[in-house]
Amino acid sequence: MVPGATPVYLEGPKSRSFEIGFLYRVISQFLMGFRKLHFLGPCITVFGSARFKENHTWYEAAKLFGSRIADLGFVTMTGGGPGIMEAANRGAFENKGMSVGCNIILPFEQQANPYLHVNLSFEHFFVRKVLLTKYSYAFIIMPGGFGTMDEFFETLTLVQTKTMTKFPIVLFGKDYYKGLWDYIDYMVDAGTISREDLKLVLLTDDIDEAMDHIKQFIGDNFTLKPRKRLWWLFEKK
Secondary structure (H helix, E strand, O other): OOOOOOOHHHOOOOOHHHHHHHHHHHHHHHHHHHHHHOOOOOEEEEEOOOOOOOOOHHHHHHHHHHHHHHHOOOEEEEOOOOOHHHHHHHHHHHOOOOEEEEEEOOOOOOOOOOOOOEEEEEOOHHHHHHHHHHOEEEEEEOOOOHHHHHHHHHHHHHHHOOOOOOOOEEEEOOOOOHHHHHHHHHHHHHOOOOHHHHHHEEEEOOHHHHHHHHHHHHHHHOOOOOOOOOHHHOOOO
């Protein structure tokens, strides 16, 4: 995998040998991710912009979220990069919690942040998004850009359509997301989504409210069971 490699897999049909090679690389990335993350324990994923610096209010909020996730005994999972992702990983790391990053290989960003116990790098966004979702019991959506919106709406769509088991989604930052929330209300009025769909998301500025919401939902809806390692699959302790 080379940063900045030409994304030819979206340019229509290629040779059979290319398509088979592409399929092999995708499967190998999935397999690597499954083996690395299967025994880590339940995760809470934090999304947000890579562009916020250490002195920013939202960086501090994300850092506190990571610390609070560690207090719950959950793994903090992010996209592995700087900004909000670094802050959440750092909060968990400095509070003795498990910190995981699923990084994406891009030509202009992003280097993995230094607060990761487990760092995975992926060539394709769709592989990365599956793993960020597959092992999570809750999502916290901090202020962010196109990538954050993509992750938010895809996850929300999967929950809404019952493709994914319902779990808490927190949208953090009332002022930042006011315009978005107003437009979602407009979609309700236009009849393109249901008023009930709004209950799938908690919009808040309060970290305590967010964590209480996540803790109660998980406690009411999920039973956490340890996963047994199988020696014949070379699953080491």
